[in-house]
Structures are given as C-alpha cells and as structure tokens.
Amino acid sequence: MPNGAETKTRVESYLLARIPFVSVRTVERGRVLDLLGELARDKQLDILLHTLSQGLRDLRTKQVVFDDKSLLGALDLAGEWFQSRANLTIVFTDVQHLSDDNDISRRFADLAALAEEHGGCIVIITSDPVWNMLQRMGMSVRLDLPDFDEMLQAVHEFLRPYATDIRIEWGPAEFEQAASILAGVTKTEALNILATFVVKKAVTKEDLVELSRAKDSIFSELSGIERVTLRPGDNQVGGLSGLRQWLDRKRPLLTMDLRDRGMRPPRGVLLVGVPGCGKSLSAKTIASDWQLPLYRLDIGSVLGAYVGQSENRLRDALATADTVAPCVLWIDEIEKGLAGSGTDSTGVTTRLVGQFLYWLQESRARVFVVATANDVRTLPQELLRSGRFDDMFFVDLPEPDERREIIGIYLRRYLHVPVPDNIVDELVRLSEGFAGSDIEAAVAEIGHEALRVGDANVRLDYFLDCFRNVVPLVRTTPEKIEEIRQLRDRAIPASGKARPAADRSTGTRRVVLG
Structure with missing residues (x-):
C-alpha cells in the first residue's frame, strides 16, 4: 500500500507534469497538506489552498489571498486565475458530493478542462470516491495510514525535543514496539496518545501497555467483532504447560520487526479437545498475559438473509481486527460457523471458508487468532493444513x-x-x-x-x-469423550506430556516437551 514517501513522489510527478486533475484519497488531510507544503517550498511551486474556514491562502507563505470562504466563490476565482496565471495549482479540501454526476462534479470537470488549457492543476483531498467522468480527466493517488517505518520516524521525531526535559526509558526495542502497536491509527491520533505521556513528564516501558489501551479506546465502537472485557485475576489457567511454553516463545515475535527475514507475525493457534478443559479460558489468558485487547468473532452471527450479506459482514469483521491490531482474536467453537463447507445449496459456507482462509493466509496484521473446536472432523481440511494456524493443540482432561x-x-x-x-x-x-x-x-x-x-x-x-x-x-457421556479423545494424535498435547506408547493410535503426531 502507498506510504507517505511513495505518495509524495507520485503527487510531485503529477504536479510537475501539470496533470489537470489529481485526487488524493485519504483520511489524513493534514499529512497531505504537509506533503504539498514541502513540495511548494522545495520545488518552488505556486500552490493555493482552499478551506471553508480560511478561504484561499498561499501554501508557502500561509497568507490569505482571497477571503471569500465559499466553495462556489473559490471555483469562480480559480477559473479566472487559471486564465491569467501559468502553472497554478489549487488544492480543495472541503468538497462533498463528488462521487456522482451533479452540479458540483460538473463544475469541477469544467474547471479541470480550463486548467488543462492553461497548464493549471486541481488537487482534491477526499476520503470518498470521485465521479468517474471527472476522475478520468486526471490521475488518482492513495495515501494510506503510516506504515511501520513512518510511524517509527514519527515517534522518534515527536519525543526527540523532550529528551532533555523528561525521562524517556525507551530504547530501540521499545520504540519499535510502540511503532508496531500504533499501526492502524492516523499520525495525528498517534501523536495525541504520545502527548499524554509527555504531560506526565516520563515515558516508561510500562507506557507500552497504556499505548495498547489508548489505541483500543479509539476503535471501541467499531462493529464486526465484540470487545471482551478482561477482569484482573479471573483469567488464570491451570496445567497446559506445553501450550503455555509454546506461547511464551511466540509472544515476542508478535511485535518484532520481521521484515528483513521475510516472515509474518505469529498467526495463531487452534485448540481442540474435551469441553470444559480450558480452551476458551486460554484465549482470555493469552490476551491477559500478553496485555493485549481481546476481541471475539462469532462466525455464526455473521450469517445474513440476503445474497452477499454474510460475506460482507465477515469481511468487515476481519478488516476491523486488522485495524485494532495488535490484538488477540478469539473464535469460539469455530466448527459451528465453518463446518459443512460445500454442503449448503447457496454456497455461502464455501465462500465464507474461502474468505477466512485468504485472510488467515495473507493478512500481515498483528492479529493472533485463538480458535477453539470440540471436533475438528467437521472442519474443512484446508483450514488444518500447514500455513493457516501456527499449530494445533489438543486439550485433554487434566492429569x-x-x-x-x-x-x-x-x-x-x-x-x-x-x-x-x-x-x-x-x-x-x-x-x-x-x-x-x-x-x-x-x-x-x-x-x-x-x-x-x-x-x-x-x-x-x-x-x-x-x-x-x-x-x-x-x-x-463417556462415549462422547472417547470419541473426542480419538483426535489426540492429530495435534500437539497442550499438557506438554506425551501419552504412553500403548495408548497411542496409529498415525503421526508432533510432540512438544518441556
């Protein structure tokens, strides 16, 4: 996805080439204006900015050049100036209703045609789509939220001026972890969170936990997944030492920068086994121990009555999980939502499985999935192959x-x-x-x-x-328990203990000990 440097390069080339109409799709207007301001200064470009609060002003000098704050007044003036001033660029930030054919869209199209005749350029900063006929008169570029490198630079630049006035306990590892946690928020939101640390005149390692909580509060109202409240002391799990040791090894990888090795963060774990033995509790324990927010996805609840509704709901839920990352995503009794692939007449389950598997395989967001199941035999086999979950553990009756x-x-x-x-x-x-x-x-x-x-x-x-x-x-129900326990050879024992050889069925099994 385009980051700040890539977007700046593209916008610069469009402005120098005098493309008559350029739309910048983003939710961060301030970052785009900073980018355009740098281009105006570095390339000596004649750029005017229109906002409804200040009218038209010069982006380099910040001086107001026309105090009529209305959009229509600015459009009329832009038409006059394009005919009298060469290589003029005018940026509009507060424009609505450009997504379809209407009076405003057509006025911009007329202005773009005039700009093309006189070497002018119009830039629209918007988070919404642009009318197709208008967009085809120029080029479009997208500015996504800051990536890891941009966020790391932003955190360093924000805290650097305070280094002599407040106590900053962060080293390189903590700065990288902070940048990783802040992925998914705007630069403004990230700096606002960091400002609360500066106010208390100390930036400590414990603030990394507060960083996750502050980010979580920004997205607390997002739909698609349910936020699970964790109460201190209620999420201890006994036994399962093999699983716990495995998790201890995975935890640091969730926030490390793994790009130089071409690796993705840990994807998650599938817990199967006897009901009531701690599978669901383990999801809460992981989130509590790792000090990450816990979200619950009920795949059964995304099923809708209309064509495409289920797929859209699941897509929105998974996109929300990517946005709130790093987090733990708990999918309880996953077999109830994804079982029966290919058996429903509408094909909805098959499409949901495909969509979920694609996300599980391709998403690079730091979402650690904890899925539980009582019977994996009803799950699609493609969900169980290597590369989906990091591992599958069997949770048996405790020793x-x-x-x-x-x-x-x-x-x-x-x-x-x-x-x-x-x-x-x-x-x-x-x-x-x-x-x-x-x-x-x-x-x-x-x-x-x-x-x-x-x-x-x-x-x-x-x-x-x-x-x-x-x-x-x-x-x-001894027969039910025995039926479930026949699955033990397909997964790693969560207890960390291998069963005696006489108790093993045929087949291969991976064992993790101590």
Missing part, C-alpha cells in the same frame, strides 16, 4: 498435577483461608476424570458455603462432599 494446580487456583480465588495439604490431596484424587469446569463448579460450591458460615467454619468433609457430588462428562 493429577494439573488438577492440583487448577484446584489451587480456585481455592485461592474463592476462599480466604489456606486449605490443609491432605485435603487438597484428597480433592485431587476425587477429581479423577474432572474437566477444569467441573473443578471450578465444585470449589465455587465450597465458596458459597464459606460466604454463608465463614471461611474458617467450613467443615473439611464438606470439601469432599462437594467434589463427590459432581458427575463429570466422562461418566455421563
């Missing part, structure tokens, strides 16, 4: 040491007194076959009793009774 860790997490959360080790040992034994959600339910019941009678007054046998009263899925 004794994992259950001990999970029990400890919930005991500390729901009780205010320590629990004897021998009681914890017994709870670990009683929780054989429990999912993490079963353990949470049992400990929550103990917490309810503690609220009623006081923490110190909960009978120890009540702890055991709460665990004995839980009937886990492995006992109510």
Whole structure:
C-alpha cells in the first residue's frame, strides 16, 4: 500500500507534469497538506489552498489571498486565475458530493478542462470516491495510514525535543514496539496518545501497555467483532504447560520487526479437545498475559438473509481486527460457523471458508487468532493444513498435577483461608476424570458455603462432599469423550506430556516437551 514517501513522489510527478486533475484519497488531510507544503517550498511551486474556514491562502507563505470562504466563490476565482496565471495549482479540501454526476462534479470537470488549457492543476483531498467522468480527466493517488517505518520516524521525531526535559526509558526495542502497536491509527491520533505521556513528564516501558489501551479506546465502537472485557485475576489457567511454553516463545515475535527475514507475525493457534478443559479460558489468558485487547468473532452471527450479506459482514469483521491490531482474536467453537463447507445449496459456507482462509493466509496484521473446536472432523481440511494456524493443540482432561494446580487456583480465588495439604490431596484424587469446569463448579460450591458460615467454619468433609457430588462428562457421556479423545494424535498435547506408547493410535503426531 502507498506510504507517505511513495505518495509524495507520485503527487510531485503529477504536479510537475501539470496533470489537470489529481485526487488524493485519504483520511489524513493534514499529512497531505504537509506533503504539498514541502513540495511548494522545495520545488518552488505556486500552490493555493482552499478551506471553508480560511478561504484561499498561499501554501508557502500561509497568507490569505482571497477571503471569500465559499466553495462556489473559490471555483469562480480559480477559473479566472487559471486564465491569467501559468502553472497554478489549487488544492480543495472541503468538497462533498463528488462521487456522482451533479452540479458540483460538473463544475469541477469544467474547471479541470480550463486548467488543462492553461497548464493549471486541481488537487482534491477526499476520503470518498470521485465521479468517474471527472476522475478520468486526471490521475488518482492513495495515501494510506503510516506504515511501520513512518510511524517509527514519527515517534522518534515527536519525543526527540523532550529528551532533555523528561525521562524517556525507551530504547530501540521499545520504540519499535510502540511503532508496531500504533499501526492502524492516523499520525495525528498517534501523536495525541504520545502527548499524554509527555504531560506526565516520563515515558516508561510500562507506557507500552497504556499505548495498547489508548489505541483500543479509539476503535471501541467499531462493529464486526465484540470487545471482551478482561477482569484482573479471573483469567488464570491451570496445567497446559506445553501450550503455555509454546506461547511464551511466540509472544515476542508478535511485535518484532520481521521484515528483513521475510516472515509474518505469529498467526495463531487452534485448540481442540474435551469441553470444559480450558480452551476458551486460554484465549482470555493469552490476551491477559500478553496485555493485549481481546476481541471475539462469532462466525455464526455473521450469517445474513440476503445474497452477499454474510460475506460482507465477515469481511468487515476481519478488516476491523486488522485495524485494532495488535490484538488477540478469539473464535469460539469455530466448527459451528465453518463446518459443512460445500454442503449448503447457496454456497455461502464455501465462500465464507474461502474468505477466512485468504485472510488467515495473507493478512500481515498483528492479529493472533485463538480458535477453539470440540471436533475438528467437521472442519474443512484446508483450514488444518500447514500455513493457516501456527499449530494445533489438543486439550485433554487434566492429569493429577494439573488438577492440583487448577484446584489451587480456585481455592485461592474463592476462599480466604489456606486449605490443609491432605485435603487438597484428597480433592485431587476425587477429581479423577474432572474437566477444569467441573473443578471450578465444585470449589465455587465450597465458596458459597464459606460466604454463608465463614471461611474458617467450613467443615473439611464438606470439601469432599462437594467434589463427590459432581458427575463429570466422562461418566455421563463417556462415549462422547472417547470419541473426542480419538483426535489426540492429530495435534500437539497442550499438557506438554506425551501419552504412553500403548495408548497411542496409529498415525503421526508432533510432540512438544518441556
């Protein structure tokens, strides 16, 4: 996509070639005006700027040359000046209704024809499309939001004057991380965020977290995906050490500059396995530990009743995710939204799968996807091939040491007194076959009793009774659990532990240990 330097080069060539009509498509009017101001000074170009607030003024000297602020008055004057002044360029910034055939569009077309006769040039700065017949009279250029290099330069230039007056703890790595986080915002928005750090007379490493939060607040009202609020202390996951170690290795790569190696940032992970064992909680934990905003995409909710509606909704949702990056994008029970590819008569699912796979493969935005599924057999096979997700993990029922860790997490959360080790040992034994959600339910019941009678007054046998009263899925629907567990050989064990050889089915499997 065109960055500032590329756009400046193109605009310069158009102005020197005296192209009669040039449209610059952007949401950053200020950047374009800075660019045009540099060209006016460096190339000694005669450029006038019209705004509804100041009328016509010289872009080099900033002096007002005509105080009629109306657009029609400026158009009339431009027509007169094109006939009397050679090589004149006039820039218009506050123009509406240029996207179709109307009186304003035709007046600009007439003015462009006059400019062509006398070596003049009209520049329109707009974020909207331009009427086709008008656009064909000249050239168009697009200025996208600042790329990494531009944002890094902008951050350095903004903070450099304050280096002797405030404490700046950032080194090269922090400056690069800040530029990466600020991707997707305008230069003005980025500098406004940095200005809040300067006001407090210190720019610390902890401000990088605040940088993500400030950016997130800019896009909090965007549609397409749902912002998930993370409460401190509620997103701890027990066990899954293999997954956690893998994530620790991936985290730094999400904000590193990987371009010199031609690599993309980590794309994400697919979590499959037994219900209630921490797949969805893992998405929240990743966002919390990585101090990134968490967004949830419900693919089933994008389905629309009209032709093309579903595809447009998914496209908007994924574009929103790219805009708010870096972030974690959680897709819960992905098989419910993308299963059955090719079986629906309208072909909607097939198109959604294709659109999602294209984004998953091609997007370079720093969006880390955490998708969960209970049964990958219903998913399109092309979603599972290498190059889509970084890896696929199987989340199984927790082992004794994992259950001990999970029990400890919930005991500390729901009780205010320590629990004897021998009681914890017994709870670990009683929780054989429990999912993490079963353990949470049992400990929550103990917490309810503690609220009623006081923490110190909960009978120890009540702890055991709460665990004995839980009937886990492995006992109510053992066939379903066994069916799901047959998928273990297709994924890396999230626990980080390889199953005994006697328990392995035929097939290949990658194992990540310690």
